Amino acid sequence: MPNLKELKNRISSVKSTRKITSAMKMVAASKLRRAQELAESSRVYADSLSFILSSLAGNTKNSADLPEILTGRENSKISLLIINSSDRGLCGGFNSNLFRNAKKWISDQQGQGKSVKIMTVGKKASSFYKKTDLDIVASFEDLNSNDRQLQVSEEIKNKIMELFENNEIDEVSILFNKFVSAISQEPTYQSLIPLSNDENSEDESESNNAIFEFEPDKNELLEYLVPRNFLTQIYRSVLESSASEHAARMTSMDNATRNAGDMIDRLTLTYNRTRQAFITKELIEIISGAEAV
Amino acid sequence: MINLKVVSPQKVIFEKEVEMAVLPGAEGDFAAMPNHSPFISSLRPGQMAIMSSNKVDESFFVSGGLVMLKEKVCEVLVDQIEPLSDVNSSNYQQSKTYQELEGNETALGTFEQVVNNPPYK
Numbered sequence: 001m002p003n004l005k006e007l008k009n010r011i012s013s014v015k016s017t018r019k020i021t022s023a024m025k026m027v028a029a030s031k032l033r034r035a036q037e038l039a040e041s042s043r044v045y046a047d048s049l050s051f052i053l054s055s056l057a058g059n060t061k062n063s064a065d066l067p068e069i070l071t072g073r074e075n076s077k078i079s080l081l082i083i084n085s086s087d088r089g090l091c092g093g094f095n096s097n098l099f100r101n102a103k104k105w106i107s108d109q110q111g112q113g114k115s116v117k118i119m120t121v122g123k124k125a126s127s128f129y130k131k132t133d134l135d136i137v138a139s140f141e142d143l144n145s146n147d148r149q150l151q152v153s154e155e156i157k158n159k160i161m162e163l164f165e166n167n168e169i170d171e172v173s174i175l176f177n178k179f180v181s182a183i184s185q186e187p188t189y190q191s192l193i194p195l196s197n198d199e200n201s202e203d204e205s206e207s208n209n210a211i212f213e214f215e216p217d218k219n220e221l222l223e224y225l226v227p228r229n230f231l232t233q234i235y236r237s238v239l240e241s242s243a244s245e246h247a248a249r250m251t252s253m254d255n256a257t258r259n260a261g262d263m264i265d266r267l268t269l270t271y272n273r274t275r276q277a278f279i280t281k282e283l284i285e286i287i288s289g290a291e292a293v
Numbered sequence: 294m295i296n297l298k299v300v301s302p303q304k305v306i307f308e309k310e311v312e313m314a315v316l317p318g319a320e321g322d323f324a325a326m327p328n329h330s331p332f333i334s335s336l337r338p339g340q341m342a343i344m345s346s347n348k349v350d351e352s353f354f355v356s357g358g359l360v361m362l363k364e365k366v367c368e369v370l371v372d373q374i375e376p377l378s379d380v381n382s383s384n385y386q387q388s389k390t391y392q393e394l395e396g397n398e399t400a401l402g403t404f405e406q407v408v409n410n411p412p413y414k
Binding site: 055216224 | 305335
């Protein structure tokens with residue numbers, strides 16, 4: 001028979017766990033709202049920028065005129081993957097999904113005869129990849145405020161431009177958890193070098209109709225635009241990832257709170273039964289004692 | 294009237310109908326008015342002025358960016374922007390824009406110039 005005192009302790013510890021998880025859920029929910037707003041409001045800039053870039057690139061008939069950093073190098077050998085994880089845990093399968101996905105991608109690339117370098121964002125990714133034998137070119141941690149997110153995006157941009165110019169990398173992709181809804185996030189790849197052209201297919205037809213004049217000339221504009229575009233795409237992925245993180249934490253903490261509640265119910269039931277059993281046992285002892293007399 | 298939309302990487306700063314907006318293009322100031330030919334330009338640091346009947350209604354300092362001009366729409370993608378109504382020659386160094394531009398001497402020089410003596414007033 002379980003010990004009453006033990007059960008009582010167990011119940012109170014599960015209760016305090018439930019308090020923590022429900023507080024974390026609440027915090028995540030309010031942070032999610034803010035992160036979502038940020039992600040949405042940054043979308044306008046990103047969309048306009050990619051519209052301008054695609055009308056500029058689309059305007060150039062001969063793709064050989066475009067700089068390598070836009071079209072990518074032929075025979076690319078080394079690809080860089082930027083992995084956007086979270087700084088803190090307790091957010092369900094958020095990071096492990098991402099790492100599992102990255103593993104597949106990496107072996108795919110290696111199968112094509114390319115070597116892979118890694119850049120990590122967030123503490124979880126850096127501690128995970130430290131244990132592997134992959135080449136980590138840079139790690140960024142503590143993305144706890146919006147200013148810091150922007151700053152990190154800037155640093156990543158500078159780093160990849162530098163690596164590309166030194167021929168240390170030929171391709172760049174970014175992996176992040178795309179925010180689909182509060183209950184669903186999906187690991188998504190986006191190619192930075194070469195520039196991916198898959199999205200905004202509607203915009204493209206529009207851009208072909210309008211013929212823009214450019215000032216200063218295209219090459220100078222591209223020189224300004226390309227780094228800007230990297231920065232915006234990276235920043236956007238960081239924001240998406242942070243919105244996803246809070247969403248994932250919210251759902252997993254919600255589950256944890258519910259599980260704790262179930263557990264408390266079960267434990268309380270056992271506690272009451274045990275208590276009742278003790279009382280009955282004592283009564284039987286008293287009665288049978290009295291009968292014996 | 295032309296629809297002027299000013300956007301920073303973080304958010305939409307404002308969007309409104311204006312008669313004319315003067316922008317510091319990379320190769321000289323230009324005015325955005327309805328039915329301008331489609332035009333894309335980068336911006337140099339300078340003053341952005343919203344004008345009606347030859348008077349400046351609102352005035353801003355922009356540190357750089359891009360502008361896309363279409364028939365009825367003028368989209369300005371700015372790096373940093375500071376309304377000039379909020380700053381004067383004594384306090385502009387405390388503004389967020391000033392601190393973000395730290396180290397960029399040309400932009401800071403232009404900022405000072407625009408605050409003290411804007412080309413359009």
